Amino acid sequence: MPFVIDKFFIEKKQRLFLYIIKELGYTQKEAQRLIAKGRVLQNSEVITKAGQEVQGEIEFIHFEPTTKGLKPTYIEKEFVVFDKPSGVLIHPQNRHTPYSLIDELKYQYGKDANITHRIDQETSGLVLCATNKTSERDIKIMFQERDMQKxxxxxxxxxxxxxxxxxxxxxxxxxxxxxxxxxxxxxxxxxxxxxxxxxxxxxxxxxxxxxxxxxxxxxxxxxxxxxxxxxxxxxxxxxxxxxxxxxxxxxxxxxxxxxxxxxxxxxxxxxxADQLEFELYNNVYKIKSDVDFEKVSLQLLSM
CATH class of the missing domain: 3.30.2350.10 (Pseudouridine synthase)
Structure with missing residues:
Protein backbone atom coordinates (compact mmCIF):
# COMPACT_ATOMS: atom_id res chain seq x y z
CA MET A 1 0.00 0.00 0.00
CA PRO A 2 1.66 3.30 -1.06
CA PHE A 3 0.22 5.31 1.85
CA VAL A 4 1.42 4.21 5.28
CA ILE A 5 0.86 5.56 8.79
CA ASP A 6 3.86 6.05 11.08
CA LYS A 7 3.70 7.15 14.70
CA PHE A 8 6.16 9.63 16.20
CA PHE A 9 6.54 11.01 19.71
CA ILE A 10 7.37 14.71 20.07
CA GLU A 11 9.00 15.22 23.46
CA LYS A 12 9.31 19.02 23.46
CA LYS A 13 6.43 21.23 22.35
CA GLN A 14 7.18 22.82 18.98
CA ARG A 15 5.57 24.00 15.79
CA LEU A 16 4.46 21.06 13.69
CA PHE A 17 5.99 22.12 10.38
CA LEU A 18 9.38 22.67 12.06
CA TYR A 19 9.30 19.14 13.47
CA ILE A 20 8.52 17.68 10.03
CA ILE A 21 11.40 19.68 8.50
CA LYS A 22 14.01 18.89 11.16
CA GLU A 23 13.10 15.33 12.09
CA LEU A 24 11.51 13.90 8.94
CA GLY A 25 13.66 15.61 6.29
CA TYR A 26 11.04 17.50 4.29
CA THR A 27 11.36 21.03 2.90
CA GLN A 28 9.23 23.81 4.37
CA LYS A 29 6.99 23.84 1.30
CA GLU A 30 6.54 20.06 1.43
CA ALA A 31 5.82 20.12 5.18
CA GLN A 32 3.18 22.83 4.83
CA ARG A 33 1.56 21.01 1.88
CA LEU A 34 1.40 17.70 3.77
CA ILE A 35 -0.20 19.36 6.80
CA ALA A 36 -2.71 21.19 4.60
CA LYS A 37 -3.65 17.83 3.01
CA GLY A 38 -4.52 16.41 6.43
CA ARG A 39 -1.59 14.01 6.64
CA VAL A 40 -0.91 14.63 10.37
CA LEU A 41 -3.23 13.52 13.16
CA GLN A 42 -3.17 13.72 16.93
CA ASN A 43 -5.73 11.91 19.09
CA SER A 44 -7.50 10.90 15.84
CA GLU A 45 -8.02 14.56 14.88
CA VAL A 46 -6.46 16.08 11.76
CA ILE A 47 -4.08 18.98 12.31
CA THR A 48 -4.37 21.52 9.49
CA LYS A 49 -2.41 24.50 10.81
CA ALA A 50 1.29 24.26 10.01
CA GLY A 51 2.23 26.62 12.83
CA GLN A 52 0.29 24.75 15.50
CA GLU A 53 2.39 23.72 18.50
CA VAL A 54 2.29 20.01 19.21
CA GLN A 55 3.61 17.65 21.86
CA GLY A 56 3.18 13.92 22.40
CA GLU A 57 2.30 11.20 19.89
CA ILE A 58 1.28 12.08 16.32
CA GLU A 59 0.32 9.97 13.34
CA PHE A 60 1.94 10.87 10.02
CA ILE A 61 0.45 9.56 6.76
CA HIS A 62 2.98 9.50 3.96
CA PHE A 63 3.54 8.02 0.52
CA GLU A 64 5.81 4.97 0.39
CA PRO A 65 6.14 3.79 -3.23
CA THR A 66 5.93 0.15 -4.26
CA THR A 67 7.03 -1.55 -7.46
CA LYS A 68 5.65 -4.08 -9.91
CA GLY A 69 8.83 -4.08 -11.96
CA LEU A 70 7.70 -1.71 -14.73
CA LYS A 71 10.87 -0.18 -16.20
CA PRO A 72 11.18 3.00 -18.29
CA THR A 73 11.76 2.36 -21.98
CA TYR A 74 13.84 5.53 -22.50
CA ILE A 75 16.33 6.88 -19.97
CA GLU A 76 18.26 10.16 -19.76
CA LYS A 77 19.87 11.81 -16.72
CA GLU A 78 17.19 14.49 -16.45
CA PHE A 79 14.14 12.46 -17.49
CA VAL A 80 12.79 9.00 -18.26
CA VAL A 81 9.85 7.78 -20.35
CA PHE A 82 7.53 4.95 -19.33
CA ASP A 83 5.39 3.03 -21.82
CA LYS A 84 2.35 2.84 -19.53
CA PRO A 85 0.02 -0.16 -19.89
CA SER A 86 -3.72 0.46 -20.17
CA GLY A 87 -5.37 0.30 -16.76
CA VAL A 88 -2.51 1.82 -14.77
CA LEU A 89 -3.29 5.12 -13.05
CA ILE A 90 -0.84 8.02 -13.31
CA HIS A 91 -1.42 9.11 -9.67
CA PRO A 92 -3.34 7.49 -6.79
CA GLN A 93 -7.05 8.34 -6.75
CA ASN A 94 -7.03 8.20 -2.96
CA ARG A 95 -5.05 6.80 -0.04
CA HIS A 96 -6.34 3.30 -0.74
CA THR A 97 -5.13 3.10 -4.35
CA PRO A 98 -2.77 0.10 -4.32
CA TYR A 99 -0.55 1.10 -7.26
CA SER A 100 0.01 3.82 -9.85
CA LEU A 101 2.79 4.95 -12.17
CA ILE A 102 4.10 7.45 -9.62
CA ASP A 103 4.95 4.42 -7.45
CA GLU A 104 7.38 3.09 -10.05
CA LEU A 105 8.92 6.48 -10.72
CA LYS A 106 9.58 7.40 -7.08
CA TYR A 107 10.58 3.83 -6.15
CA GLN A 108 13.26 3.85 -8.85
CA TYR A 109 14.35 7.51 -8.90
CA GLY A 110 13.56 8.95 -5.46
CA LYS A 111 11.08 11.40 -3.97
CA ASP A 112 12.17 14.36 -6.13
CA ALA A 113 11.20 12.57 -9.35
CA ASN A 114 7.78 13.48 -10.71
CA ILE A 115 5.42 12.87 -13.62
CA THR A 116 5.13 15.93 -15.86
CA HIS A 117 1.84 15.27 -17.70
CA ARG A 118 -1.15 12.94 -17.60
CA ILE A 119 -2.88 10.43 -19.81
CA ASP A 120 -6.12 8.67 -18.91
CA GLN A 121 -6.02 5.44 -16.90
CA GLU A 122 -7.21 3.38 -19.87
CA THR A 123 -4.99 5.15 -22.41
CA SER A 124 -1.73 3.27 -22.92
CA GLY A 125 1.59 4.69 -24.06
CA LEU A 126 4.35 7.19 -23.40
CA VAL A 127 4.56 9.25 -20.20
CA LEU A 128 7.43 11.72 -19.73
CA CYS A 129 8.79 11.90 -16.18
CA ALA A 130 11.36 14.23 -14.62
CA THR A 131 14.02 12.74 -12.37
CA ASN A 132 14.60 15.91 -10.33
CA LYS A 133 12.95 19.22 -9.37
CA THR A 134 14.87 21.30 -11.91
CA SER A 135 14.00 19.18 -14.92
CA GLU A 136 10.40 18.91 -13.67
CA ARG A 137 10.09 22.70 -13.78
CA ASP A 138 11.74 22.95 -17.21
CA ILE A 139 9.63 20.18 -18.74
CA LYS A 140 6.39 21.64 -17.38
CA ILE A 141 7.33 25.02 -18.89
CA MET A 142 7.91 23.23 -22.18
CA PHE A 143 4.39 21.79 -22.01
CA GLN A 144 2.89 25.18 -21.09
CA GLU A 145 4.58 26.80 -24.09
CA ARG A 146 3.37 23.94 -26.32
CA ASP A 147 6.88 22.95 -27.34
CA MET A 148 5.91 19.28 -27.14
CA GLN A 149 4.42 17.40 -30.08
CA LYS A 150 2.45 14.30 -29.09
CA ALA A 273 0.24 7.68 -26.77
CA ASP A 274 2.65 6.58 -29.50
CA GLN A 275 5.26 9.32 -29.93
CA LEU A 276 6.80 12.36 -28.21
CA GLU A 277 8.87 15.02 -29.98
CA PHE A 278 10.51 17.88 -28.10
CA GLU A 279 13.66 19.89 -27.54
CA LEU A 280 15.20 20.00 -24.07
CA TYR A 281 18.58 21.33 -22.96
CA ASN A 282 19.61 21.92 -26.60
CA ASN A 283 18.86 18.34 -27.62
CA VAL A 284 16.04 17.22 -29.91
CA TYR A 285 14.23 14.04 -28.92
CA LYS A 286 11.87 11.89 -30.96
CA ILE A 287 10.73 9.00 -28.79
CA LYS A 288 8.46 6.27 -30.13
CA SER A 289 6.55 3.61 -28.22
CA ASP A 290 7.76 0.02 -28.43
CA VAL A 291 4.16 -1.19 -28.53
CA ASP A 292 2.67 -2.37 -31.83
CA PHE A 293 -0.70 -0.79 -31.15
CA GLU A 294 -2.35 -2.10 -34.32
CA LYS A 295 -1.40 -5.67 -33.38
CA VAL A 296 -2.52 -5.20 -29.76
CA SER A 297 -5.87 -3.77 -30.90
CA LEU A 298 -6.58 -6.54 -33.39
CA GLN A 299 -5.70 -9.21 -30.82
CA LEU A 300 -8.04 -7.64 -28.30
CA LEU A 301 -10.86 -7.34 -30.83
CA SER A 302 -10.51 -10.99 -31.84
CA MET A 303 -10.92 -12.29 -28.29
Missing part, protein backbone atom coordinates in the same frame (compact mmCIF):
# COMPACT_ATOMS: atom_id res chain seq x y z
CA UNK A 151 1.17 11.68 -31.49
CA UNK A 152 -1.53 9.21 -30.52
CA UNK A 153 -3.02 6.21 -32.29
CA UNK A 154 -6.71 5.41 -31.97
CA UNK A 155 -8.93 2.66 -33.31
CA UNK A 156 -12.26 4.31 -34.15
CA UNK A 157 -15.67 3.16 -35.29
CA UNK A 158 -16.53 3.53 -38.97
CA UNK A 159 -14.48 4.39 -42.03
CA UNK A 160 -12.44 7.54 -41.41
CA UNK A 161 -11.78 8.52 -45.01
CA UNK A 162 -9.86 11.80 -45.10
CA UNK A 163 -7.33 13.80 -43.13
CA UNK A 164 -9.13 16.25 -40.89
CA UNK A 165 -8.37 19.13 -38.53
CA UNK A 166 -10.96 19.61 -35.80
CA UNK A 167 -11.10 23.01 -34.10
CA UNK A 168 -13.92 22.75 -31.61
CA UNK A 169 -13.88 24.48 -28.19
CA UNK A 170 -14.19 22.16 -25.21
CA UNK A 171 -16.04 22.83 -21.98
CA UNK A 172 -16.11 20.74 -18.83
CA UNK A 173 -19.78 20.74 -17.90
CA UNK A 174 -20.85 21.97 -14.48
CA UNK A 175 -24.54 21.07 -14.59
CA UNK A 176 -26.54 19.13 -12.04
CA UNK A 177 -26.69 15.85 -13.94
CA UNK A 178 -25.00 12.76 -12.54
CA UNK A 179 -23.00 12.81 -15.75
CA UNK A 180 -21.16 15.91 -14.46
CA UNK A 181 -18.52 13.58 -13.06
CA UNK A 182 -16.98 13.12 -16.47
CA UNK A 183 -18.47 15.35 -19.10
CA UNK A 184 -16.32 17.34 -21.46
CA UNK A 185 -18.28 18.59 -24.45
CA UNK A 186 -17.97 20.75 -27.53
CA UNK A 187 -19.37 24.15 -26.56
CA UNK A 188 -18.71 27.65 -27.88
CA UNK A 189 -18.19 28.78 -24.27
CA UNK A 190 -15.28 26.34 -23.91
CA UNK A 191 -11.54 26.66 -24.39
CA UNK A 192 -10.06 26.67 -27.89
CA UNK A 193 -9.04 23.13 -28.86
CA UNK A 194 -7.43 21.74 -31.99
CA UNK A 195 -6.60 18.20 -33.12
CA UNK A 196 -5.28 16.86 -36.44
CA UNK A 197 -6.41 13.42 -37.61
CA UNK A 198 -4.98 11.18 -40.32
CA UNK A 199 -6.49 7.80 -41.26
CA UNK A 200 -3.85 5.06 -41.45
CA UNK A 201 -5.74 1.84 -42.20
CA UNK A 202 -9.36 0.78 -42.59
CA UNK A 203 -10.50 -2.67 -41.47
CA UNK A 204 -13.72 -3.38 -43.44
CA UNK A 205 -14.47 -6.64 -41.63
CA UNK A 206 -14.60 -4.65 -38.35
CA UNK A 207 -15.81 -1.35 -39.82
CA UNK A 208 -13.05 0.36 -37.84
CA UNK A 209 -10.17 2.67 -38.78
CA UNK A 210 -6.72 3.10 -37.25
CA UNK A 211 -6.21 6.86 -36.97
CA UNK A 212 -3.19 9.03 -36.14
CA UNK A 213 -4.12 11.88 -33.78
CA UNK A 214 -2.04 14.99 -33.08
CA UNK A 215 -3.42 17.33 -30.41
CA UNK A 216 -2.27 20.95 -30.76
CA UNK A 217 -3.79 21.86 -27.40
CA UNK A 218 -3.92 19.85 -24.21
CA UNK A 219 -7.52 19.77 -23.03
CA UNK A 220 -8.95 16.96 -20.92
CA UNK A 221 -10.33 14.11 -23.08
CA UNK A 222 -9.61 16.25 -26.17
CA UNK A 223 -8.97 13.43 -28.66
CA UNK A 224 -11.90 11.39 -27.37
CA UNK A 225 -14.37 14.28 -27.56
CA UNK A 226 -13.18 15.51 -30.96
CA UNK A 227 -13.48 12.02 -32.47
CA UNK A 228 -16.95 11.62 -30.99
CA UNK A 229 -17.80 15.09 -32.36
CA UNK A 230 -17.00 13.96 -35.93
CA UNK A 231 -18.99 10.73 -35.39
CA UNK A 232 -16.01 8.38 -35.08
CA UNK A 233 -15.89 7.54 -31.36
CA UNK A 234 -12.93 5.52 -30.14
CA UNK A 235 -13.54 1.79 -29.88
CA UNK A 236 -13.90 0.82 -26.23
CA UNK A 237 -14.83 4.31 -25.03
CA UNK A 238 -17.35 3.75 -22.20
CA UNK A 239 -18.29 7.44 -22.02
CA UNK A 240 -18.29 9.37 -25.28
CA UNK A 241 -20.86 7.86 -27.62
CA UNK A 242 -22.83 6.09 -24.87
CA UNK A 243 -26.23 6.70 -23.30
CA UNK A 244 -26.23 8.63 -20.03
CA UNK A 245 -27.59 5.71 -17.99
CA UNK A 246 -24.77 3.45 -19.28
CA UNK A 247 -22.15 6.12 -18.57
CA UNK A 248 -23.37 6.41 -14.98
CA UNK A 249 -23.37 2.62 -14.61
CA UNK A 250 -19.77 2.53 -15.87
CA UNK A 251 -18.68 5.29 -13.48
CA UNK A 252 -20.40 3.47 -10.62
CA UNK A 253 -18.63 0.24 -11.65
CA UNK A 254 -21.97 -1.45 -12.30
CA UNK A 255 -21.40 -2.14 -16.02
CA UNK A 256 -20.13 -5.66 -16.68
CA UNK A 257 -17.25 -6.24 -19.08
CA UNK A 258 -19.58 -8.13 -21.44
CA UNK A 259 -22.00 -5.18 -21.52
CA UNK A 260 -19.18 -2.75 -22.10
CA UNK A 261 -17.85 -4.76 -25.06
CA UNK A 262 -21.34 -4.94 -26.54
CA UNK A 263 -21.89 -1.18 -26.16
CA UNK A 264 -18.45 0.19 -27.05
CA UNK A 265 -16.73 -2.58 -29.00
CA UNK A 266 -13.86 -3.43 -26.64
CA UNK A 267 -12.99 -4.02 -22.99
CA UNK A 268 -10.59 -1.05 -22.90
CA UNK A 269 -10.21 2.34 -24.56
CA UNK A 270 -8.24 1.79 -27.78
CA UNK A 271 -6.14 4.95 -27.54
CA UNK A 272 -2.33 4.90 -27.34
Missing amino acids: TYLAMVHGEFKDELVVEAPLLRAEDESAIVRMVVKVDERGKASKTSFKPLKYFPELDMTLVECKPHTGRQHQIRVHLFHVKHPIVGDPIYGQKEEDIVRFLDKELSQEERIKLSGASRLLLH
Whole structure:
Protein backbone atom coordinates (compact mmCIF):
# COMPACT_ATOMS: atom_id res chain seq x y z
CA MET A 1 0.00 0.00 0.00
CA PRO A 2 1.66 3.30 -1.06
CA PHE A 3 0.22 5.31 1.85
CA VAL A 4 1.42 4.21 5.28
CA ILE A 5 0.86 5.56 8.79
CA ASP A 6 3.86 6.05 11.08
CA LYS A 7 3.70 7.15 14.70
CA PHE A 8 6.16 9.63 16.20
CA PHE A 9 6.54 11.01 19.71
CA ILE A 10 7.37 14.71 20.07
CA GLU A 11 9.00 15.22 23.46
CA LYS A 12 9.31 19.02 23.46
CA LYS A 13 6.43 21.23 22.35
CA GLN A 14 7.18 22.82 18.98
CA ARG A 15 5.57 24.00 15.79
CA LEU A 16 4.46 21.06 13.69
CA PHE A 17 5.99 22.12 10.38
CA LEU A 18 9.38 22.67 12.06
CA TYR A 19 9.30 19.14 13.47
CA ILE A 20 8.52 17.68 10.03
CA ILE A 21 11.40 19.68 8.50
CA LYS A 22 14.01 18.89 11.16
CA GLU A 23 13.10 15.33 12.09
CA LEU A 24 11.51 13.90 8.94
CA GLY A 25 13.66 15.61 6.29
CA TYR A 26 11.04 17.50 4.29
CA THR A 27 11.36 21.03 2.90
CA GLN A 28 9.23 23.81 4.37
CA LYS A 29 6.99 23.84 1.30
CA GLU A 30 6.54 20.06 1.43
CA ALA A 31 5.82 20.12 5.18
CA GLN A 32 3.18 22.83 4.83
CA ARG A 33 1.56 21.01 1.88
CA LEU A 34 1.40 17.70 3.77
CA ILE A 35 -0.20 19.36 6.80
CA ALA A 36 -2.71 21.19 4.60
CA LYS A 37 -3.65 17.83 3.01
CA GLY A 38 -4.52 16.41 6.43
CA ARG A 39 -1.59 14.01 6.64
CA VAL A 40 -0.91 14.63 10.37
CA LEU A 41 -3.23 13.52 13.16
CA GLN A 42 -3.17 13.72 16.93
CA ASN A 43 -5.73 11.91 19.09
CA SER A 44 -7.50 10.90 15.84
CA GLU A 45 -8.02 14.56 14.88
CA VAL A 46 -6.46 16.08 11.76
CA ILE A 47 -4.08 18.98 12.31
CA THR A 48 -4.37 21.52 9.49
CA LYS A 49 -2.41 24.50 10.81
CA ALA A 50 1.29 24.26 10.01
CA GLY A 51 2.23 26.62 12.83
CA GLN A 52 0.29 24.75 15.50
CA GLU A 53 2.39 23.72 18.50
CA VAL A 54 2.29 20.01 19.21
CA GLN A 55 3.61 17.65 21.86
CA GLY A 56 3.18 13.92 22.40
CA GLU A 57 2.30 11.20 19.89
CA ILE A 58 1.28 12.08 16.32
CA GLU A 59 0.32 9.97 13.34
CA PHE A 60 1.94 10.87 10.02
CA ILE A 61 0.45 9.56 6.76
CA HIS A 62 2.98 9.50 3.96
CA PHE A 63 3.54 8.02 0.52
CA GLU A 64 5.81 4.97 0.39
CA PRO A 65 6.14 3.79 -3.23
CA THR A 66 5.93 0.15 -4.26
CA THR A 67 7.03 -1.55 -7.46
CA LYS A 68 5.65 -4.08 -9.91
CA GLY A 69 8.83 -4.08 -11.96
CA LEU A 70 7.70 -1.71 -14.73
CA LYS A 71 10.87 -0.18 -16.20
CA PRO A 72 11.18 3.00 -18.29
CA THR A 73 11.76 2.36 -21.98
CA TYR A 74 13.84 5.53 -22.50
CA ILE A 75 16.33 6.88 -19.97
CA GLU A 76 18.26 10.16 -19.76
CA LYS A 77 19.87 11.81 -16.72
CA GLU A 78 17.19 14.49 -16.45
CA PHE A 79 14.14 12.46 -17.49
CA VAL A 80 12.79 9.00 -18.26
CA VAL A 81 9.85 7.78 -20.35
CA PHE A 82 7.53 4.95 -19.33
CA ASP A 83 5.39 3.03 -21.82
CA LYS A 84 2.35 2.84 -19.53
CA PRO A 85 0.02 -0.16 -19.89
CA SER A 86 -3.72 0.46 -20.17
CA GLY A 87 -5.37 0.30 -16.76
CA VAL A 88 -2.51 1.82 -14.77
CA LEU A 89 -3.29 5.12 -13.05
CA ILE A 90 -0.84 8.02 -13.31
CA HIS A 91 -1.42 9.11 -9.67
CA PRO A 92 -3.34 7.49 -6.79
CA GLN A 93 -7.05 8.34 -6.75
CA ASN A 94 -7.03 8.20 -2.96
CA ARG A 95 -5.05 6.80 -0.04
CA HIS A 96 -6.34 3.30 -0.74
CA THR A 97 -5.13 3.10 -4.35
CA PRO A 98 -2.77 0.10 -4.32
CA TYR A 99 -0.55 1.10 -7.26
CA SER A 100 0.01 3.82 -9.85
CA LEU A 101 2.79 4.95 -12.17
CA ILE A 102 4.10 7.45 -9.62
CA ASP A 103 4.95 4.42 -7.45
CA GLU A 104 7.38 3.09 -10.05
CA LEU A 105 8.92 6.48 -10.72
CA LYS A 106 9.58 7.40 -7.08
CA TYR A 107 10.58 3.83 -6.15
CA GLN A 108 13.26 3.85 -8.85
CA TYR A 109 14.35 7.51 -8.90
CA GLY A 110 13.56 8.95 -5.46
CA LYS A 111 11.08 11.40 -3.97
CA ASP A 112 12.17 14.36 -6.13
CA ALA A 113 11.20 12.57 -9.35
CA ASN A 114 7.78 13.48 -10.71
CA ILE A 115 5.42 12.87 -13.62
CA THR A 116 5.13 15.93 -15.86
CA HIS A 117 1.84 15.27 -17.70
CA ARG A 118 -1.15 12.94 -17.60
CA ILE A 119 -2.88 10.43 -19.81
CA ASP A 120 -6.12 8.67 -18.91
CA GLN A 121 -6.02 5.44 -16.90
CA GLU A 122 -7.21 3.38 -19.87
CA THR A 123 -4.99 5.15 -22.41
CA SER A 124 -1.73 3.27 -22.92
CA GLY A 125 1.59 4.69 -24.06
CA LEU A 126 4.35 7.19 -23.40
CA VAL A 127 4.56 9.25 -20.20
CA LEU A 128 7.43 11.72 -19.73
CA CYS A 129 8.79 11.90 -16.18
CA ALA A 130 11.36 14.23 -14.62
CA THR A 131 14.02 12.74 -12.37
CA ASN A 132 14.60 15.91 -10.33
CA LYS A 133 12.95 19.22 -9.37
CA THR A 134 14.87 21.30 -11.91
CA SER A 135 14.00 19.18 -14.92
CA GLU A 136 10.40 18.91 -13.67
CA ARG A 137 10.09 22.70 -13.78
CA ASP A 138 11.74 22.95 -17.21
CA ILE A 139 9.63 20.18 -18.74
CA LYS A 140 6.39 21.64 -17.38
CA ILE A 141 7.33 25.02 -18.89
CA MET A 142 7.91 23.23 -22.18
CA PHE A 143 4.39 21.79 -22.01
CA GLN A 144 2.89 25.18 -21.09
CA GLU A 145 4.58 26.80 -24.09
CA ARG A 146 3.37 23.94 -26.32
CA ASP A 147 6.88 22.95 -27.34
CA MET A 148 5.91 19.28 -27.14
CA GLN A 149 4.42 17.40 -30.08
CA LYS A 150 2.45 14.30 -29.09
CA THR A 151 1.17 11.68 -31.49
CA TYR A 152 -1.53 9.21 -30.52
CA LEU A 153 -3.02 6.21 -32.29
CA ALA A 154 -6.71 5.41 -31.97
CA MET A 155 -8.93 2.66 -33.31
CA VAL A 156 -12.26 4.31 -34.15
CA HIS A 157 -15.67 3.16 -35.29
CA GLY A 158 -16.53 3.53 -38.97
CA GLU A 159 -14.48 4.39 -42.03
CA PHE A 160 -12.44 7.54 -41.41
CA LYS A 161 -11.78 8.52 -45.01
CA ASP A 162 -9.86 11.80 -45.10
CA GLU A 163 -7.33 13.80 -43.13
CA LEU A 164 -9.13 16.25 -40.89
CA VAL A 165 -8.37 19.13 -38.53
CA VAL A 166 -10.96 19.61 -35.80
CA GLU A 167 -11.10 23.01 -34.10
CA ALA A 168 -13.92 22.75 -31.61
CA PRO A 169 -13.88 24.48 -28.19
CA LEU A 170 -14.19 22.16 -25.21
CA LEU A 171 -16.04 22.83 -21.98
CA ARG A 172 -16.11 20.74 -18.83
CA ALA A 173 -19.78 20.74 -17.90
CA GLU A 174 -20.85 21.97 -14.48
CA ASP A 175 -24.54 21.07 -14.59
CA GLU A 176 -26.54 19.13 -12.04
CA SER A 177 -26.69 15.85 -13.94
CA ALA A 178 -25.00 12.76 -12.54
CA ILE A 179 -23.00 12.81 -15.75
CA VAL A 180 -21.16 15.91 -14.46
CA ARG A 181 -18.52 13.58 -13.06
CA MET A 182 -16.98 13.12 -16.47
CA VAL A 183 -18.47 15.35 -19.10
CA VAL A 184 -16.32 17.34 -21.46
CA LYS A 185 -18.28 18.59 -24.45
CA VAL A 186 -17.97 20.75 -27.53
CA ASP A 187 -19.37 24.15 -26.56
CA GLU A 188 -18.71 27.65 -27.88
CA ARG A 189 -18.19 28.78 -24.27
CA GLY A 190 -15.28 26.34 -23.91
CA LYS A 191 -11.54 26.66 -24.39
CA ALA A 192 -10.06 26.67 -27.89
CA SER A 193 -9.04 23.13 -28.86
CA LYS A 194 -7.43 21.74 -31.99
CA THR A 195 -6.60 18.20 -33.12
CA SER A 196 -5.28 16.86 -36.44
CA PHE A 197 -6.41 13.42 -37.61
CA LYS A 198 -4.98 11.18 -40.32
CA PRO A 199 -6.49 7.80 -41.26
CA LEU A 200 -3.85 5.06 -41.45
CA LYS A 201 -5.74 1.84 -42.20
CA TYR A 202 -9.36 0.78 -42.59
CA PHE A 203 -10.50 -2.67 -41.47
CA PRO A 204 -13.72 -3.38 -43.44
CA GLU A 205 -14.47 -6.64 -41.63
CA LEU A 206 -14.60 -4.65 -38.35
CA ASP A 207 -15.81 -1.35 -39.82
CA MET A 208 -13.05 0.36 -37.84
CA THR A 209 -10.17 2.67 -38.78
CA LEU A 210 -6.72 3.10 -37.25
CA VAL A 211 -6.21 6.86 -36.97
CA GLU A 212 -3.19 9.03 -36.14
CA CYS A 213 -4.12 11.88 -33.78
CA LYS A 214 -2.04 14.99 -33.08
CA PRO A 215 -3.42 17.33 -30.41
CA HIS A 216 -2.27 20.95 -30.76
CA THR A 217 -3.79 21.86 -27.40
CA GLY A 218 -3.92 19.85 -24.21
CA ARG A 219 -7.52 19.77 -23.03
CA GLN A 220 -8.95 16.96 -20.92
CA HIS A 221 -10.33 14.11 -23.08
CA GLN A 222 -9.61 16.25 -26.17
CA ILE A 223 -8.97 13.43 -28.66
CA ARG A 224 -11.90 11.39 -27.37
CA VAL A 225 -14.37 14.28 -27.56
CA HIS A 226 -13.18 15.51 -30.96
CA LEU A 227 -13.48 12.02 -32.47
CA PHE A 228 -16.95 11.62 -30.99
CA HIS A 229 -17.80 15.09 -32.36
CA VAL A 230 -17.00 13.96 -35.93
CA LYS A 231 -18.99 10.73 -35.39
CA HIS A 232 -16.01 8.38 -35.08
CA PRO A 233 -15.89 7.54 -31.36
CA ILE A 234 -12.93 5.52 -30.14
CA VAL A 235 -13.54 1.79 -29.88
CA GLY A 236 -13.90 0.82 -26.23
CA ASP A 237 -14.83 4.31 -25.03
CA PRO A 238 -17.35 3.75 -22.20
CA ILE A 239 -18.29 7.44 -22.02
CA TYR A 240 -18.29 9.37 -25.28
CA GLY A 241 -20.86 7.86 -27.62
CA GLN A 242 -22.83 6.09 -24.87
CA LYS A 243 -26.23 6.70 -23.30
CA GLU A 244 -26.23 8.63 -20.03
CA GLU A 245 -27.59 5.71 -17.99
CA ASP A 246 -24.77 3.45 -19.28
CA ILE A 247 -22.15 6.12 -18.57
CA VAL A 248 -23.37 6.41 -14.98
CA ARG A 249 -23.37 2.62 -14.61
CA PHE A 250 -19.77 2.53 -15.87
CA LEU A 251 -18.68 5.29 -13.48
CA ASP A 252 -20.40 3.47 -10.62
CA LYS A 253 -18.63 0.24 -11.65
CA GLU A 254 -21.97 -1.45 -12.30
CA LEU A 255 -21.40 -2.14 -16.02
CA SER A 256 -20.13 -5.66 -16.68
CA GLN A 257 -17.25 -6.24 -19.08
CA GLU A 258 -19.58 -8.13 -21.44
CA GLU A 259 -22.00 -5.18 -21.52
CA ARG A 260 -19.18 -2.75 -22.10
CA ILE A 261 -17.85 -4.76 -25.06
CA LYS A 262 -21.34 -4.94 -26.54
CA LEU A 263 -21.89 -1.18 -26.16
CA SER A 264 -18.45 0.19 -27.05
CA GLY A 265 -16.73 -2.58 -29.00
CA ALA A 266 -13.86 -3.43 -26.64
CA SER A 267 -12.99 -4.02 -22.99
CA ARG A 268 -10.59 -1.05 -22.90
CA LEU A 269 -10.21 2.34 -24.56
CA LEU A 270 -8.24 1.79 -27.78
CA LEU A 271 -6.14 4.95 -27.54
CA HIS A 272 -2.33 4.90 -27.34
CA ALA A 273 0.24 7.68 -26.77
CA ASP A 274 2.65 6.58 -29.50
CA GLN A 275 5.26 9.32 -29.93
CA LEU A 276 6.80 12.36 -28.21
CA GLU A 277 8.87 15.02 -29.98
CA PHE A 278 10.51 17.88 -28.10
CA GLU A 279 13.66 19.89 -27.54
CA LEU A 280 15.20 20.00 -24.07
CA TYR A 281 18.58 21.33 -22.96
CA ASN A 282 19.61 21.92 -26.60
CA ASN A 283 18.86 18.34 -27.62
CA VAL A 284 16.04 17.22 -29.91
CA TYR A 285 14.23 14.04 -28.92
CA LYS A 286 11.87 11.89 -30.96
CA ILE A 287 10.73 9.00 -28.79
CA LYS A 288 8.46 6.27 -30.13
CA SER A 289 6.55 3.61 -28.22
CA ASP A 290 7.76 0.02 -28.43
CA VAL A 291 4.16 -1.19 -28.53
CA ASP A 292 2.67 -2.37 -31.83
CA PHE A 293 -0.70 -0.79 -31.15
CA GLU A 294 -2.35 -2.10 -34.32
CA LYS A 295 -1.40 -5.67 -33.38
CA VAL A 296 -2.52 -5.20 -29.76
CA SER A 297 -5.87 -3.77 -30.90
CA LEU A 298 -6.58 -6.54 -33.39
CA GLN A 299 -5.70 -9.21 -30.82
CA LEU A 300 -8.04 -7.64 -28.30
CA LEU A 301 -10.86 -7.34 -30.83
CA SER A 302 -10.51 -10.99 -31.84
CA MET A 303 -10.92 -12.29 -28.29
